[in-house]
Amino acid sequence: MAGIDANLSPHDPFQRYAIFAPLTTVLIWSGNAVVTKMAADVIAPSSIAFYRWLLALLVMTPFVGPTAWANRNAMKPLWKKMTLLGFLGMVVYQCLAYVAAETTTAINMGVILALMPLFSTLLASVLASEKLTVARIMGGLISIAGLLYLTSRGHLSNLVTGGLHIGDAIMLIAVIANALYGVLVKRWAIPLPIWQSLFWQILAATIILIPLWLMGPVSPITASNLPLILFAAIPASLLAPLFWVIGITRLGAARTALTINVLPVVVALLAWMFLQERLQGYHYIxxxxxxLGVIVGLREWKIGPPRKSEPGPVAWPGEEI
Structure with missing residues (x-):
């Protein structure tokens, strides 16, 4: 924390406390990992995904809808990109996360989620022609080793006899899909205000989810699953991106990205409190x-004095940052 506060202006109270914005996002993401695990027992994955984004869309519409509609001509040439982004970030990622929760723990999900920035850097190297540095290669290899140890429950021989744990594998695919979402957002540089872009993506995702929801099994909204839907729709879908953007605007993308390293710790604490999940030795190791691979992969080793940072586009969660 001291390293972050060192560069903040003492005369700007909002700047001084800006670190709490991305930390709030991480807290919400952590809570959503636990909510996702809770949802596995009370609602079908396709149902909670549909209800979540439909409710988020309904909440956004009075505030963003009129402006987005008035600016619809600017969106028309982008509808294919908006549809793909909504499909990757809100359909594939969220649906697979809910499916993964049926066969893995919230703690494992938290660790895999924390690897998203590293996956984004690796995908950016492949798809956006960004240089694949030694740090990124080393970070990727270290993280893969850690994931193999985690998903094998500390016994690598389990990968030979039992294969990769299905829930962890599904969650890994989900995170890679969301990392790809972030890379495409950065590469395409969508020429729309952030909230209008998010509105059209959510609209596309909701439409795509309708047939998946109808193909079922369709779970009705009940007293037991309504709080989970509400948390996923409002804090996780709307407030988390808002606080993340505030963090990037105030702190910069690189420092904001570092806060994601505390996500597995918060998830583990919440999972212990609400799900009675216990940390095992293989979780720590x-x-x-x-x-460690994430830290190595996001670190840039350069020779010579650092260049003065330049303002860049606001990054969405999961982007290479």
């Missing part, structure tokens, strides 16, 4: 190695 495998998760620690995986997060």
């Amino acid at each position: 495998g998760g620690g190695i995986a997060l």
Whole structure:
């Protein structure tokens, strides 16, 4: 924390406390991992995904809808990109996360989620022609080693006899899909205000989810699953991106990205409190190695004096930052 506060202006109270914005996002994401695990027992994955984004869309419409509609001509040439982004970030990622929760733990999900920035850097190297540095290669290899140890429950021989744990594998695919979403957002540089862009993506995702929801099994909204839907729709879908953007605007993308390293810790604490999940030795070792890979992969080793940072476009969660 001291390293972050060192560069903040003492005369700007909002700047001084800006670190709490991305930390709030991480807290919401952590809570959503636990909510996702809770949802596995009370609602079908396709149902909660549909209800979540439909409710988020309904909440956004009075505030963003009129402006987005008035600016619809600017969106028309972008509808294919908006549809793909909504499909990757809100359909594939969220649906697979809910499916993964049926066969893995919230703690494992938290560790895999924390690898998203590293996956984004690796995908950016492949798809956006960004240089694949030694740090990124080393970070990727270290994180893979940690994931293998984690998903094998500390016994690598389990990967030979039993294969990769299905829930962890599905969650890994989900995170890669969301990382790809972030890379495409950055590469395409959508020429729309952030909230209008998000509105059209959510609209596309909701439309795509309708047939998946109808193909079922369709779960009705009940007293037991309504709080989970509300948390996923409002804090996780709307407030988390808002606080993340505030953090990037005030702190910069690189420093904001560092806060994601505390996500597995918060998830583990919440999972212990609400799900009675217990940390095992392989969680500490495998998760620690995986997060070490993230730190190594996001570190840029340069020779000579650092260049003065330049303002850039606001990054969405999951982007290479």
